[in-house]
Amino acid sequence: MSPVKNATGRPLVKLSGIRKSFGPVEVLKGVDMAVEEGQVVAMIGRSGSGKSTLLRSINGLERIDGGVIEVDGECVDPGQIDLRALRQKVGMVFQQFNLFPHLTAGENVMLALKVVKKQDKAATRAAAEAALAKVGLGQKFDAYPSQLSGGQQQRVAIARSLAMAPKVLLCDEITSALDPELVAEVLGVVRKLAEEGMTLILVTHEMRFAREVCDRLVFMHGGRIIEQGPPAELFDRPATPELAQFIGMVEAR
Amino acid sequence: MLEFTLWDILSNLLLAARWTVLLSLIAFVSGGVAGLLLLLARVSPLPPLRVAAKLFIEVFQGTPLLMQLFIVFFALPLIGIETSAWTAAAVGLTLFTAAYLAEIWRGCVEAVPKGQWEASASLAMTFAEQMRHVILPQALRIAVPPTVGFSVQVVKGTAVTSIIGFVEVTKAGTMITNATFQPFLVYGLVGLIYFALCYPLSLSAKALERKLNVAR
Numbered sequence: 001m002s003p004v005k006n007a008t009g010r011p012l013v014k015l016s017g018i019r020k021s022f023g024p025v026e027v028l029k030g031v032d033m034a035v036e037e038g039q040v041v042a043m044i045g046r047s048g049s050g051k052s053t054l055l056r057s058i059n060g061l062e063r064i065d066g067g068v069i070e071v072d073g074e075c076v077d078p079g080q081i082d083l084r085a086l087r088q089k090v091g092m093v094f095q096q097f098n099l100f101p102h103l104t105a106g107e108n109v110m111l112a113l114k115v116v117k118k119q120d121k122a123a124t125r126a127a128a129e130a131a132l133a134k135v136g137l138g139q140k141f142d143a144y145p146s147q148l149s150g151g152q153q154q155r156v157a158i159a160r161s162l163a164m165a166p167k168v169l170l171c172d173e174i175t176s177a178l179d180p181e182l183v184a185e186v187l188g189v190v191r192k193l194a195e196e197g198m199t200l201i202l203v204t205h206e207m208r209f210a211r212e213v214c215d216r217l218v219f220m221h222g223g224r225i226i227e228q229g230p231p232a233e234l235f236d237r238p239a240t241p242e243l244a245q246f247i248g249m250v251e252a253r
Numbered sequence: 254m255l256e257f258t259l260w261d262i263l264s265n266l267l268l269a270a271r272w273t274v275l276l277s278l279i280a281f282v283s284g285g286v287a288g289l290l291l292l293l294a295r296v297s298p299l300p301p302l303r304v305a306a307k308l309f310i311e312v313f314q315g316t317p318l319l320m321q322l323f324i325v326f327f328a329l330p331l332i333g334i335e336t337s338a339w340t341a342a343a344v345g346l347t348l349f350t351a352a353y354l355a356e357i358w359r360g361c362v363e364a365v366p367k368g369q370w371e372a373s374a375s376l377a378m379t380f381a382e383q384m385r386h387v388i389l390p391q392a393l394r395i396a397v398p399p400t401v402g403f404s405v406q407v408v409k410g411t412a413v414t415s416i417i418g419f420v421e422v423t424k425a426g427t428m429i430t431n432a433t434f435q436p437f438l439v440y441g442l443v444g445l446i447y448f449a450l451c452y453p454l455s456l457s458a459k460a461l462e463r464k465l466n467v468a469r
Contacts, residue, residue, distance in 0.1 A: 061371055087377035098372035102390050111386055112376035157372075164376060 012037040012072055012199055013058065013168055019066035020053055027053050029223040030067070035168070040200045042210040042231075045220035046246065051203045054220070055170050058201065059083070059090040072167045088116070091161030091169040095176050097153045099145040105132060105156045106141035109163045117164070131159035135189050151182030155189055168199040175206060207250050211235060219243050257433045263442060269425030270446050276421060277408045277450075279343050284350025284407070291355035296362055298380050306355065313352030319413050321345050326417040342414035350407055357399050361392040398462035405451045405458075412447070422446055 011034035020028040027050045035041050043051040056062040058069060060076060060083040069076040074086045100108050109128035113119045119127070132138050135155035145153050154174055161169055171190065175183045187209050194200055194213050204210055210217060211231040219227040219234065221242045227234060238244040294306035313321065325348075326341035336344075365388050373383040415424035426443040430436045 059375055061374065083374075084377050084379065087375060090375075092372075092375035094368060094372060096368050098366075098368035100369065100372070100387055100391075102394075112373075112378060115382045115386060116377045160376070 010037075011035060011070075012039075013201070014070040015054070015058070015067065016070075017067035018054065018057060018064055018069070020050075020057060020062060020064050027223050028057070028064075031220075031223075031225055033218065033225060035199060035201060037167075037199055038197045039216060040194045040198075040202070040214045041216045041218060042202045042204050042214040043218045043220060044204070044207070044210065044246070049220040050223040051218075051220045052172055055172055055201060055203050056092075058168075058170055059087050059092050061092070084116075088164065089167040091164060091166035093154070093157050093161055093169065093171045093174045095173040097145070097150070097157045097177070099153055099157055099160070101145050104142050104144055105137065105148065105159075108145070108156055109160045112160070112164055127163050128159075131163040132156070134162065135159045136185075149182060150178045151185045154178065154182075154186045158186075158189055158193075162193075168201060169193065171200065171202040171204070173203050173205065175204070205250070207235075219246065221246075257429075257435075259438075262429055262433065262435075262439060265429060266422055266425055266439070266442055266446060269420060270422040270450075272419070273408070273411050273421040273423075273446075274450065276342055276346065276411045276414065276419070277404070280346035280350050280411070281404055281407050283343070283347045285354060287347060287351035288354030288358065291351050292358045292362065293384065295355055295359050296384075310352045310356050313349055314356065318345070318349050318410055319416060321349055322414060322417050338414070338417050338419040341417055342411070342419040346407065346410055346414065349410065350403075353403060353406070354400065357403060358392065358396055361396040361399075362388055364395055365391045394465055397465065398458050401454060401458040401461060405454045408450050408454070409447065 013033075013035040015031055015033040018028050018031040019026070027048075031050070031054055033054075043055060045051045053062050057064050058071070060069075060080075064078050066078060069086070071086055072089050074089060076083065076086050099105075100111065103111065106125075106128050109131050110124040113124040113127055114121075129138065129141065132141060135158050137152060137155055137159065140148060140152065140156070145156070148156065158169075158174075174190075175186050178186065183206070187206065190200065190202070191209075191213050202210070202214070214231055216228060217231045217234045218225050219240075219242075221240075227238065227240050227243050234243065235247060238247055291306050291309065294302040295310065297303060322341060322345040325345040326336060326338070329336045329341070369387055369391065370383060373387040378386070411421055412423040415421060415427065418424070420428075422443055426439050430439045433439065
C-alpha cells in the first residue's frame with residue numbers, strides 16, 4: 001500500500017514563531033514551519049544557521065524562549081515543564097548514536113517500551129525483535145553496542161526510536177559520524193522509512209540523498225528559514241543569493 | 254605496682270577496635286544511603302533541591318569533622334534532643350560521609366556522556382527513570398574504586414570521635430596510656446590496628462580500579 005501524502009492537509013508538526021537564544025546570541029529568530037503527515041523534510045544550511053537547534057527544540061531537548069510547538073495536538077510553549085506526552089510522539093536519532101553501552105541492542109530497544117510504555121515482557125520482546133528486523137539487525141539482538149559497527153549502532157538507534165511508534169522521527173546529522181562506507185546502510189533504512197510513509201525531519205549534509213528522498217527542503221540562514229520548497233526547484237533555481245552560494249559550496253566539495 | 258603485659262594492652266585495644274569497626278560500618282552504610290539521596294537532589298532538575306544539596310555538601314566539606322561532631326554532640330541537647338557519645342558519633346560521621354560520597358558520585362554521574370541523557374530524554378523517560386536505568390548503571394562502574402577508597406577516610410575519621418568521649422580504639426589507647434605510661438607502645442599498636450583495617454581497603458580499591466579499567 002502506498003501512502004497517500006498530504007492526505008489530511010492538517011500539519012502534524014507545526015512550529016510558530018520559535019525563538020531561542022544562547023546567552024546574547026539569538027540562534028532562532030522566530031521560525032515558522034509546518035510538516036504534514038507522511039512528509040519527508042530536510043533542513044539544510046551552514047553550520048551555525050540554527051537548523052540543529054530548531055530540530056532539537058521539536059522534542060524539547062532545547063528549551064525555546066518563545067513560540068509554540070505543536071505535534072499531533074500536543075502543544076508545547078516555553079513555560080511547559082512536562083514534555084513526556086510530546087516526546088512519546090517524537091522520536092530522535094543522534095549523530096553520535098547514543099546507544100546505552102551497558103545494554104544489548106535488544107535491551108536498548110526494549111528499555112523505554114518497558115519503563116515508559118509499561119508494556120509486558122512478551123510484548124516488548126516482540127516489538128524489539130520487529131524493530132531490529134526492520135533495520136536489518138534481527139540477528140544482533142544480544143550484541144552489545146561495542147560489538148557493532150558504527151552503521152549497525154546507528155540502525156539500532158533508529159530501531160530504538162521506531163519501537164516507541166512515534167508520529168514523527170527527527171534525524172540530527174545521523175550519518176556525519178560514520179565512515180563513508182557505512183553511510184549507505186543507514187541512509188537505506190531512512191529511505192525505506194520514507195517510502196513507508198513515516199514523517200521525517202532530517203538535518204543532513206547528504207545533498208544527493210536529500211534531493212532524491214525528500215518532499216521538501218528547508219534552507220536556514222542566520223536563524224531564519226529563508227527558502228523552502230521541492231528539492232529540485234531549490235537546487236535548480238535558488239531564489240536567494242545565500243542559497244545559491246550554499247549550493248555552490250556543497251557541490252564544489 | 255600493677256604490671257601490664259603486652260597481651261593485656263593488645264586485647265583491650267582489640268576489644269575497643271570492635272567499636273571502631275562498627276562505627277565505620279554504620280557511618281558508611283547510612284552515609285551511603287543518605288549520600289545517594291543527596292546525590293539525586295544535587296543533580297535533580299529542580300533548582301531548590303540542587304541548591305540545598307550543594308549547600309549541605311559545601312558546609313560539611315568546608316568545616317572540620319571535629320567541629321561537626323562538637324555541634325552534633327553539644328548542640329542537639331540544647332534543643333532538647335538527648336545525645337549519647339554513640340549517637341553523636343554515628344550521626345556526625347553519617348552526615349560527613351554522605352556529603353563526601355554525594356560529591357564523589359556526582360563526579361561519576363557527570364562523567365556519563367551528555368548524549369546518554371539526551372537519548373533517554375528523547376525516549377520520554379523521566380529523571381528518575383533516566384537515573385535508574387541509564388545513568389546510575391554507567392556511573393556505578395566508575396564509582397566503585399573511589400568509593401572504596403573513601404571508606405578508608407571513614408575508618409580514620411572514627412578516631413576523631415574519641416574527643417567527644419566515644420570509646421573506640423584511639424580513646425581506648427589514651428585510657429590505657431594513662432594507666433601504663435607507655436604511650437609509644439600503646440599508640441604504636443593503635444596505629445597498627447588502623448593500618449590493618451585500612452590497608453586491605455586501599456588494596457581492594459586499587460584492584461577494583463585495575464579490573465574496571467581492563468573491562469572497559
